[in-house]
Amino acid sequence: xxxxxxxxxxxxxxxxxxxxxxxxxREGDVVLMVGDLGSGKTTFxxxxxxGYGLFDPVTxxxxxxxxxxxxxxxxxxxxxxxxxxxxxxxxTVGLLDDVDDRAVMVIEWPERLxxxxxxxxxxxxxxxxxxxxxxxTIERHGGRPRT
Amino acid sequence: xxxxxxxxxxxxxSAALVADGRRGLVDIVASQADLHARWGGVVPExxxxxxxxxxxxxxQEAMEKAKITSAEIDGIAxxxxxxxxxxxxxxxxxxxxxxxxxxxxxxxxxxxIGHIYACYLAEPRLVPPFVCLIVSGGHxxxxxxxxxxxxxxxxxxxxxxxxECLDKCARMLDLPYPGGAHLERLAEQGDxxxxxxxxxxxxxxxxxxxxGLKTAVARYLRQNTHEIRREDVAAALQGAVVxxxxxxxxxxxxxxxxxxxxxxGGVAANRTLSRAMADAALAVGIxxxxxxxxxxxxxxxxxxxxxxxxxxxxxxxxxxxxxAASAPLPRASSVEGT
Numbered sequence: 001x002x003x004x005x006x007x008x009x010x011x012x013x014x015x016x017x018x019x020x021x022x023x024x025x026r027e028g029d030v031v032l033m034v035g036d037l038g039s040g041k042t043t044f045x046x047x048x049x050x051g052y053g054l055f056d057p058v059t060x061x062x063x064x065x066x067x068x069x070x071x072x073x074x075x076x077x078x079x080x081x082x083x084x085x086x087x088x089x090x091x092t093v094g095l096l097d098d099v100d101d102r103a104v105m106v107i108e109w110p111e112r113l114x115x116x117x118x119x120x121x122x123x124x125x126x127x128x129x130x131x132x133x134x135x136x137t138i139e140r141h142g143g144r145p146r147t
Numbered sequence: 148x149x150x151x152x153x154x155x156x157x158x159x160x161s162a163a164l165v166a167d168g169r170r171g172l173v174d175i176v177a178s179q180a181d182l183h184a185r186w187g188g189v190v191p192e193x194x195x196x197x198x199x200x201x202x203x204x205x206x207q208e209a210m211e212k213a214k215i216t217s218a219e220i221d222g223i224a225x226x227x228x229x230x231x232x233x234x235x236x237x238x239x240x241x242x243x244x245x246x247x248x249x250x251x252x253x254x255x256x257x258x259x260i261g262h263i264y265a266c267y268l269a270e271p272r273l274v275p276p277f278v279c280l281i282v283s284g285g286h287x288x289x290x291x292x293x294x295x296x297x298x299x300x301x302x303x304x305x306x307x308x309x310x311e312c313l314d315k316c317a318r319m320l321d322l323p324y325p326g327g328a329h330l331e332r333l334a335e336q337g338d339x340x341x342x343x344x345x346x347x348x349x350x351x352x353x354x355x356x357x358x359g360l361k362t363a364v365a366r367y368l369r370q371n372t373h374e375i376r377r378e379d380v381a382a383a384l385q386g387a388v389v390x391x392x393x394x395x396x397x398x399x400x401x402x403x404x405x406x407x408x409x410x411x412g413g414v415a416a417n418r419t420l421s422r423a424m425a426d427a428a429l430a431v432g433i434x435x436x437x438x439x440x441x442x443x444x445x446x447x448x449x450x451x452x453x454x455x456x457x458x459x460x461x462x463x464x465x466x467x468x469x470x471a472a473s474a475p476l477p478r479a480s481s482v483e484g485t
Binding site: 128 | 229305319358362369473
């Protein structure tokens with residue numbers, strides 16, 4: 001189900017869109033970030049983490065694969081699968097061990113998850129338009145009952 | 148005092164012997180670059196497996212080349228943080244095994260502190276305070292080494308590391324891995340003026356930002372599909388990265404009032420950067436220490452040199468030594484806002 005579509009004209013607007021999604025996500029949620037290099041995925045995640053009430057600096061996790069923000073009871077796990085080749089590796093890195101009910105899990109380059117993609121998730125799609133604006137789509141897949 | 152250093156935090160398996168903390172005897176590096184070229188980047192699991200196969204052979208090769216026996220090694224230093232966890236644990240386990248077998252003290256070394264010590268190896272007369280810029284695929288950190296040798300961070304990247312930006316743009320330009328080296332070669336033939344790219348100065352802060360530059364390169368390639376001269380893009384990109392690194396490092400060095408700048412990390416092996424840094428520093432009366440490329444990229448000599456300073460004080464982390472993927476150095480407090 002598509003829950004948001006909007007045009008982001010600047011990096012600030014992409015940040016704000018991430019901040020807005022933070023109002024909706026809760027602990028245990030998974031957010032998949034889809035978009036090309038330079039489409040604004042990390043900027044969106046910076047907004048999301050900020051909106052979630054965490055002031056940790058959010059940097060690209062490409063090199064380290066996983067960054068963790070926030071205190072143990074309110075964590076955001078920020079993973080980047082850009083450098084991974086497949087599921088087997090994902091297990092070796094121990095990423096899936098980190099999934100817990102108390103953390104929001106944000107995954108860049110989730111295509112690498114293949115069959116391990118969690119059934120319930122948000123899918124954030126950032127498409128770069130010719131005029132250099134971003135077309136943002138946020139979908140909710142599966143999803144537990146909302147109160 | 149002879150120290151054995153071991154480094155396995157990313158994709159190089161390295162062992163080195165260093166005498167008295169400043170004199171490198173031998174440094175063996177088994178690089179996995181060829182292996183990872185196939186994937187276009189470091190593949191963590193492949194890296195871990197290769198470290199397992201290579202770590203003891205490189206230690207043995209180092210000892211044979213230097214004609215040093217285990218009886219002549221006084222202590223062991225190993226990179227234990229930060230890095231790829233699966234890669235770090237291999238080096239730490241090997242170091243513990245040797246410490247136990249030889250009954251020698253063992254110390255864990257922070258990888259970035261290691262890069263700072265590469266400057267001491269390159270220039271043994273270097274004394275703190277100085278400022279050190281560490282730039283690689285995973286790091287862009289401007290570090291202040293105070294009079295006592297204490298290291299704090301003046302600035303770091305807020306998004307992508309400089310080397311990550313270069314690597315990702317190299318990939319957009321269809322250059323093979325490792326992108327940085329190929330990009331530098333291509334840039335030599337290009338005209339940086341022909342492609343306008345932005346520079347993120349972040350006025351009033353010593354932090355860096357490179358994701359906007361990466362986005363600008365992607366945009367340029369998208370919007371100029373017909374008349375792209377890749378060498379011009381490479382030259383402009385490298386120019387933008389070098390401009391920001393040099394100007395902000397020299398400004399930070401001036402504001403904290405040091406007389407020397409050191410550089411390290413894989414990107415420091417880029418000659419355009421090291422030349423520009425040396426020129427800009429010299430213009431304001433600051434010395435620039437650029438270790439030779441093998442000391443800029445990951446190596447075990449710098450780890451042995453850093454470990455020496457702890458071992459000589461009688462420190463020993465023992466067999467309880469742990470590896471950690473993440474270990475940010477503290478922010479500088481007294482010099483904040485520079």
